[in-house]
Amino acid sequence: MKVNYSFVSPSGIEEVRTETSVLHKVERELQYSVIEHATIVPADRFLYSGVLDSQGNTVVSGAFNELFQVRKIAESESVICSDKVVVFIGILHNVWGHCLTDSLKKVWFLQTVTCKKLIENGVKVVYLLPDNEDIKPYALHFYQLAGLDLTSFEAVKSSTRFEKVIVPDNSLVCERSQFNQWRLSYTQEFEDILSAIKKKLITCRTSHLAEYDKIYLTRTGVAANDREYGEKDIEKIFRSKGFKVISPEKYSFEEQFSLLSNCKEMAATEGSISHNALFCRPGTKLYLIRKSNYVNGYQTIINEIADLDVTYIDAHCSLPEVQYAAMYGPFYMCVTPELERFVGHRITHLPRWLHPSWWWYKNHNRKIVHWLARVFKLPYF
Secondary structure, rough: EEEEEEEOOOOOOHHHHHHOOOOOOOOOOOEEEEOOOOOEEEOOOOOEEEEEEEOOOOEEEEEOOOOOOOOOOOOOOEEEOOOEEEEEEEEOOOOOHOOOOOHHHHHHHHHOOHHHHHHHHOOEEEEOOHHHHOOHHHHHHHHHHOOOOOOOOEEEOEEOOOOOOEEEEEEEEEOOOOOOOOOEEEEEHHHHHHHHHHHHHHHOOOOOOOOOOOEEOHHHHHHOOEEEEOHHHHHHHHHHOOOOOOOHHHHHHHHHHHHHHHEEEEEEEEHHHHHHHHHOOOOOOEEEEOOOOOOOOHHHHHHHHHOOEEEEEEEEOOOOOOOOOOHHEEEEEEOOHHHHHHOOOOOOOOOOHHHHHHHHHHHHHHHHHHHEEEHOOOOOO
16 A cells, blocks of 8 residues: 655644554454343444443443443333344444445354354344434445345344343454544454455446546535535546546446446545445555545555555645544535645635635534534434
8 A cells, every 4th residue: 555645734644644654454363252131222323322231331342333332221211121142243334434344344253153053043143223224225235245134134123132142353443543533453354355245246347337547436416515515626626637527326336346446546535435445456546535634544444455556635624623523524625735736736716715605614514513413413424
């Protein structure tokens, strides 16, 4: 993996250098735990779903990730009691970035002799739903490619205490960096799952699509107006540089793979959409457009696994929020000196103080979005 820091602002360079210099692949022997009288707990926000032990304490490998606690069960809440033994395979998300990462971190166990024998003996595989909503068709299709036979698995939709819950270790582990952001590490088992998915996709690669050397993946076609501003301006700049602008949601997953595995350069804003670079060939040039002053920990492991030639570009004037991490937004993207250096010339544009959207973002939008998220327990992603 190569990383170019030439277009990162002085305020962000230390974090980008540090987080992309860490080797994220680790040697770890994965095992599993058997928790007696454990309770699997759904939550309105998936961040607080997971497994509690018999004393009501969070099972670390059964939480969303290692930094979160599973919500406590309220005294007024009814709990279903089951005499079953089950395998907990985690939270299966609809958010695309988490489909590619967090949802796969326990899949390794399904492929072990131990798990196969358990299933043969009638042990059920169970999972939690994202924010207790049904899995979307695109996510379901991806999970099928990953070897998850959800027709034989069961979703836990109400707090349920089981006789025993088998909780596999995570092949993707989260810790907090010195910059107060998520830093991920992964094992060979996690990489193997992704490799297996790509091998399946190669066999069904579509040939009817045109091939493009340069692709810009855009989020302007999805409903993110309350959290993201300015990407259309960024999109126009990359279009002028010869990039084909693609809205991924308009293509099947197999078609997306065909486009990405054949391109030589890919650009996208840093986040779920840039995680698609996983399906590019080794050495592909990836231009990551930073929409805030943070490094997406999931993206760093994807860059490493896919062995990409990465260039980070600051193209924002997003303001930090005190009460939440920078990854939650909202984001304000715009023409910056770093973006102008990247394209090699001055870019004609209005200063942001002439845009009504800037004043709305600065004075009202950030507060409203975070207030709504707190009051209605909305997911940030």
